[in-house]
Amino acid sequence: MPSFDIVSETDAVELRHAVENANRELSTRYDFRGVESSIELKDLTVTLKTQSDFQVRQLEELFRNACAKRGVDCSGVDMEDEPVHSGKTFAFNLTFKQGIDQPTAKQIVKTIKESKIKVQASIQGDKIRVNGKKRDDLQQAIAMLKESAIELPMQYENFRE
Numbered sequence: 001m002p003s004f005d006i007v008s009e010t011d012a013v014e015l016r017h018a019v020e021n022a023n024r025e026l027s028t029r030y031d032f033r034g035v036e037s038s039i040e041l042k043d044l045t046v047t048l049k050t051q052s053d054f055q056v057r058q059l060e061e062l063f064r065n066a067c068a069k070r071g072v073d074c075s076g077v078d079m080e081d082e083p084v085h086s087g088k089t090f091a092f093n094l095t096f097k098q099g100i101d102q103p104t105a106k107q108i109v110k111t112i113k114e115s116k117i118k119v120q121a122s123i124q125g126d127k128i129r130v131n132g133k134k135r136d137d138l139q140q141a142i143a144m145l146k147e148s149a150i151e152l153p154m155q156y157e158n159f160r161e
Helices: 012-028 053-072 102-114 133-145
Strands: 002-006 036-042 046-052 075-077 084-086 087-095 121-125 127-132 153-160
Touching: 002 133, 012 036, 012 053, 036 053, 046 053, 046 121, 053 087, 102 121, 102 133, 121 133, 127 133
Parallel strands: none
Antiparallel strands: 002 127, 002 153, 036 046, 046 087, 075 087, 084 087, 121 127
């Protein structure tokens, strides 16, 4: 029986390259001359540090552009509401998630069942396995999930018959 897996993974190498590219661009920006600013990566958490709240937002935009150029999806990122002020710097953390958490997985399975496509979805740890009798039904399920309003970068792998 044909099946595929739905996973949500962030490519750590591409994320590191996006951070390096953003730091390179940061060093050439005129509005950050003489300002103590940095973009750091540690265990899929990106920390943006600078001297003002406004500049933190500019760093976030600069980093998101670097991610877009490298193909890193920022839609499923856990962000803090406000930058943390400590001493003379503001810090802002962006945490990239790996895997599909339980509530989101249940929402994806519910979306698949409500679509009335003749496939079965089951949660298997941090991924979802979708089975169907026809390959066309599976492709229809993938197309439906791509158009859905689920705020999570999803990849579809192990498509086999």
